Amino acid sequence: MKMKCLSIIFVIILSFSKHSMVAQDNYLELRELIQKEKIDSLKIKIGQTYLDDAIHKSDTINISNAYFQLFRTRPKDNVAYIDSIIAITKSKNYFRYPALGYLYKGNIKFELGSYIEALEFYVKASEAAKKSGNDRLYLSAKFNIGLLKNTSGDREEAQTIFAEYIEFLEQNPKYINKLNYNRGLFALADSYIHTKKLELAEITINKGIKKTIKTGDSVVYSYILVTSGIHQYLLNNYHKAIDSLQKGKKIIQKFDPLETRIATCDYYIGRSYKDLGEEEKSISYFKKTDTILRKTKDVIPDIIDVYDYLRAYSKSKNDYELQIEYINTQLELDSIKHANQVYLTRNITRKYDAAELISEKERLIKQFEKDTFLKDNTIIFLLVLSIILILVAVYGLRKSYLNKIRFQKLLEQQKNSKVNQSELIKDISNDLVKKEDIDIPEDVIKTILKKLHDFEDKNQFVKKHYTLNSLAKELSTNSAYLSKIINVYKNVNFANYLNNLRIDFAIDQLSVNKSLRSYTIQAIAEEVGFKNAQSFSSAFHKKTGIYPSYFIKHIKS
Template sequence: MIKNKFVSTCLLTFFGLNITHAQLSNTKKIQLLAEESYQELLENYNSNDSKSDIETDQLYAKAFLLKAKEENNPIKIADAYYMLSDLYTKTSKNEQALAYADSIIAITKNKNNYSYPAKAHLLKAKILGSQSNFQDSMNELAEANKYANINKNEDQQYQIKYFIAILKSNLGQSEESLKLFKSIVEYYENKYQENREYENEYIRSLYAYGIAFNTSKKYDSVQKINDKAIQLSLRTNDSSYYNRLLLSSASVLYNKKEYKSSLDSIRKLQKISSSRSNNDATKNTINFLLGRIFYQQKKVDSSLHYLLKVDSFAFKNKFFFPSIRENYELLIQHYKKEKNIEKQLFFIDRLLLVDSILDNDVKYLSSQINEEYSKPNLILEKQQIIESLEKNNITKIIVLVILSVFVLLLVIIIIRNKKKQKIYQKRFQELLENKKSTETKITKEKEVQTNTQKKPKEIGISEIIVNDILKNLERFEENNDFLQSNISVASLAKRFKTNSKYLSKIINVHKDKSFSNYVNELRINYVIEELKINTKFRKYTIRAIANEIGFNTTEAFSKSFYKTTGIYPSFFMKQLEKQEISKKM
């Protein structure tokens, strides 16, 4: 694997150095890379963390896509689209990223996949949330939640919980947000202890937890969490969260009125990271913080420079957040002192518009926001152009309707899950009482009767050959040879000293099923009996059991178990354990 990775890297380097002579197009590079395995392409894609490698990442992603399209593999195509969408978010090309996310949803919504389309809905929620489009972001989270619950995908459920906590924080529901973040941090901390691959998620959850504490003005807690997250982030090659954590620390210092220390933290951040390494939202946050720091230090020109930058970015990108109100309060104060009525009224209008957007899109209103420049004061300064600013009741009704629908959907999902549990429990009892074994026995008796009734000419194979193969199959079943992995029609035919065509046809006619179904059902019937009588076997993981009885993947084993029994192996094993515990009690 390492050798292949090295070779592919050398290829790309060679292409880059000799492009003038070879005139090798990106299309040719992609075609050559597509000959690698999915795993190799993904590993090479993930190994490029810096933004300077975006073009290289695109080559790997497009090679992945080409390979998936040639094989007509919709899930792999979705994986490639996700890689490309992720690349576009890194370069702030959100429209292209959303387009790829929509394509993923279109091709996976009916595939009953464990990760998709919930993964794509989560991606859309993240992008829309970064644009302050909280209503659409919430809609995407609702869709993701529906699929994550159906698939019992715990990782996705916690990703959704993470975004809900952020939304609650933006809605001013600080205490609820902190409770959610606490459980999220605990979840990812446990995952991180089990698997270091969860490091990024753990750091991200700590960072967001700190932001929530900052909003709640619990500054000591923020710094404690930030220090822990910074230590973790220094161990990884990805410096994006380290930069954000420095910015979070700068924000805490500002809130504690330690303006010089806050400015020092920002300068440190700017020194260690180039302007290209920070996305637009991060740059805007830095500008917002600098504008406020310089205002408090009475550096008017510097403050004004950054405050105006924040205003320009907000309206150009439709990027509004609750604390941005302070930006306009400071601008209004400045122009009021300057007695610049035209500018003063201009930014009062801006502030009223921001209030309206926050009211309608974020549902965020609190006395703290309006403490210094409340709406009555703004209306008065506008020479009573507006007598009162009423809240939009229609928006509240829409929110209630959406929440009601969401609750109704959750109730429906819960009811459906309960029905499924009853069905699973019934099937478990049937398996426990050997009803399945009885059905298998009856089926075999019917097969014997059918076999005696069928004439050799009906399948076009000599009776001697048929009987010989059936005897071999009988020994195959008695000796549990079906537990061997990688059994194929060809390998078994070779063992029986016959040809694949004869073997396949005899199994189809006399066993009334395809070769793969025949072998898989034998394995499943075997493992059911083994799990019922062997308590040690029950302690194996699903993966270990799958390997033990000849399946190459856990997914293949689970699907085959469900197809044969109507329940999943994890459920069957849990029920067996429950019965064992109840017997001991």
């Protein structure tokens, strides 16, 4: 009650003393005053008083501060305040504005599922924040671009951005608030979930739950609770999954009128009931998901296959009309999903990374002009810098082109690489007369080559333990004979022989096995016989000219 009275007195005093105030950036002062007030009507009155005073003084920065604090009183109802901030500061270079306006406008578009428009605003926020030297807003914009990368499927890079964002906040605790830090933990946990890094996901989820409970952040708490439910589903703990998802959904329904997160809850509850064998319950939740997707047209890539389950169910009921209806809906949503993903994949790199490169160029030019005493060298420096940037761009385009050519060539080679056993044995016989004398009896060579063929044909090379000596022992020969025969008849040394077999096998499996493509690089490496992701990636690149991540990304499309 005392604080309420003080706030009312402050507003009255302020309204009578507008002209005596000295124009200065009152962002922190106004924010603190409004945060202390518990009654919304008084928050608005304080903000409006500050706004009237700033307008009277034509004080653009404090007009923006008042607009922003008024927006925060009711974010969903006061979007016009953000538009006003952008309109009056877009030609300015204040520490917070227009970057803060662009950032929140991007958030609004993101929440509405308008990812293309969200990207435009996040790029503008990034450019403005970098220009004004506001590291916090710059990383916030980068974080949100990470969310879009996550949406477009580039989850590994998104994880790097989220981890960098959290690290920045932990190293700069003065910038931490429950909104940004908790949101960062949720984004990182969600990204871990979708890349099947379940142990890291569990650690981050537990941390997020503790932080959101401690800070009373019920919004992000509900999001992390849903993420925990999905995590439990992936661990096959279906009852726990349903419990977490139902709890998260109940909280979300209180504040999220857009319903997109509710659709995710219903989808995974449906999946849980299906895997528990409760078909009718699962279908009821799948139908709820369908209702929301049709209503919002906000395509959530992870749950679009709900229509596969609904079509299968309607088929079992011989309901052909409903099957056609589900097919039409899925086709419509798939086209939106494809358009969004294509746009984001192309434009995040082109618009954001290009903006980063241009920003770095401008920083270098300014630093050069500040440090140099030889002004005549400025033109030369800029020319050299421009040439370097052009060369970098050309190199990038050329690399992209060559990677595409190598990818296509690799697919062709993979299709044409099959030979039957009789042809291989025939080739072995022909090769014996063509190869140089290696001082090994011909029957021994034939035997070892036949055993090597069996070794290859049965994919025994995917075991990690092989050395030259161990394979020689397994083939009942000695390492000297085996080494010579592999060098002469396979044209590679033993290590490259094994690596090439494993890479060919990896290419073949990734081409036909869709589930394998969702594995991490480390997991794929272990599946095909490599000890770690680094050795697998190096061997893959050495043999094909491209990295496995590139191959997987493009084989999916």
